[in-house]
Amino acid sequence: MASPPPPPAPSVSPPVPPYVIALADDLSGAAETARALGGPVRLSLAAPDVAEIAAAHDLVVDxxxxxLPPAEAANVVRTALRAARTGPSRLLYKKVDSQLRxxxxxxxxxxxxxxQAVVIAPTLPAARRTVTGGVVHVNGVPLHRTDGWRAERAAAPRSLPEALSGLPVCTVPLDVVRSEPAVLDAEFRRIAASGAHPAADAETDADLDAVAAAALRLGPGxxxxxxxxxxxxxxxxxxxPATATPAPSPAQDSDPLLFVVGTAEPGAVAQIAHLTALGAHHVxxxxxxxxxxxxxxxxTAVAPALTVFSIDGSAGLRPGAGRALSAALAALAAAYPGRPDLVLTGGETARTTLDALGIRELEPLGEIHHGAVHSRTPDGRRVVTRPGSYGAEDSLLRIAVALRPRLAAATAAT
Structure with a gap:
């Protein structure tokens, strides 16, 4: 007697491309995330664009x-998440400040x-920001003992659980993060089952790789x-899928280059000095x-080739004044003659400046150094955004040379 034919193989749907919707709270962080994700990406400055999920790319939204006040900020995030759920499933990512601001x-x-749970890991090895014992460290010093919150109205939190007050958080020690994948998965599941959220210690990119891989193994919950x-x-x-990286437009050395330095970081003074040594006009x-x-x-009839706007912080800055100062800087940048390329430090300064200029979208092209993201506007203007606390003493100089290669010779001569 003939054996019955085998049952037909179950149909397998083609895999959905693993694209991401990432939500950031400021523009420099959004640009950093867009480059960090490494795939085809659109960077939007318009929150309603979260609902735009048809194209084959990541979407990062500032x-x-x-x-904003906390309740208003929460409502913006809630609206964005609601929009993200209206179409095909995408991975969700929430970008937060590595210093918990x-x-x-x-x-x-x-x-x-x-x-099901939120896996929390604000470690940023490239900036020497790590988490051990649930405490953020900057260059090996606990965050609350640094001056990273000098421009904030409150004191820096002493731990991740304190920073996330109201959200039950359970720290995942470094030895568990570095254990076998099954052990880390089980710990994440155990914490989620208890109603809490795992906050992973991490010091290196390898630690973060383990955290991300575990979250992906456990599914979209x-x-x-x-x-x-x-x-x-x-x-x-x-x-x-393989994607071609867009090529930066050719440098136009004749176009003015405007630096808008909105950070209160002390290191900005030395960074600006490198530009003035090249003859930049500092205001x-x-x-x-x-x-x-x-x-x-x-x-002036002709704008200088290099101009730097900065806030004079020699007398100290009033905590909480950053928003008003950023808006004033943005108004000056928008009134600058001609159509300069822009270097914008500090997420709030970057956003208010682009808002003043009516720029609603950026196409990330590359990274000049960690956090200094080179983008192009829809009309071809080049913009570099960089968090205020990032960059070595030569940060702005490196950006200037990348955008204006002719400055390399002058740099060598100084």
């Missing part, structure tokens, strides 16, 4: 919530709604929340005059 607790609580370091680990873990702006709106630019 929600611009860093300056912004509305971290309020936004994380909303981001956790509907998730486990969402990721972290810095650009975890975003890069996610990008390394995903299998993506230090008194914060009181900026806030009062009494600063105006001198009229």
């Amino acid at each position: 929600l611009n919530t860093r300056h 912004g509305n971290l607790a309020a936004e994380a609580a909303v981001y956790a709604e509907g998730a 486990f969402r990721l929340l972290g810095s650009g370091g975890l975003a890069a680990a996610l990008g390394r873990a995903l299998v993506r 230090p702006l008194d914060p009181a005059d900026l806030a009062a709106g009494t600063v105006s630019l001198p009229r």
Whole structure:
């Protein structure tokens, strides 16, 4: 008697391309995330674009919530998540500041709604920001003992659980992160089953790779929340179609280059000095005059090749004044003659400047150094964004040379 024919093989749907919707609270962080993910990407400055999920690329959106009151920031995140759920399933990523600034607790609580768990890892090895024992360290020093929050209204949190107050968090020790994958998976599951969210210790990119891989193995119920370091680990873990990297437009050395330095970081003074040594026109702006709106630019027929606007912080800055100062800097940048390429330091400064110029989208092209993302606007203007706390003493000089290669010879002569 003949054997019955075997049952037909079950049909297998083609795999969905593993694209990501990433939500950031400021523009420099959004740009950093866009480059870190490593796939084809669109970087939007318009929150409603979260619903645009048809194209084969990652979508990184600057929600611009860093300056908002916590409840308003939470509502923006909730609206973005609701829009993200209206179409095909995408991986969700929440970009947060590696020094835990912004509305971290309020936004994380909303981001956790509907998730099995949120895997938290703000470590950023490239900037020497690590997490051990649930405590963020900057250059080996606990965050709350640094001056990283000098421009904030509050004191720096002493730990991740404190920073995420209201969200139950359980620290995952470094030895567990570095254990066998099955052990790390089991720990994430155990914490999620208890109603808490795993906050992973991590010091290296390899640690972050282990965290991202575990979250992906556990499925879409486990969402990721972290810095650009975890975003890069996610990008390394995903299998993506090959994509061509867009080529930067040829340098136009005749176009002016405007630096808008909106950071209160002390290191900005030395960074600017490298530019003035090349002959850059430096315009230090008194914060009181900026806030009062009494600063105006001198009229000139031809803009200097290199100009630097910065806030004079020699007398100290008032905590909480950053938003008003960024808006004033943005107005000056928008009034600058001609159509300069832009270098914008500090996420709030970058966003307010691009808003003032009516720029709603960026195409990331590359990274000049860690965090200094080179992008192109839809009309071809080049923009470099960089977090205010990033970069060595030669950061702005390296950016200037990358955008204006003719400066390389002058740099060698100095």
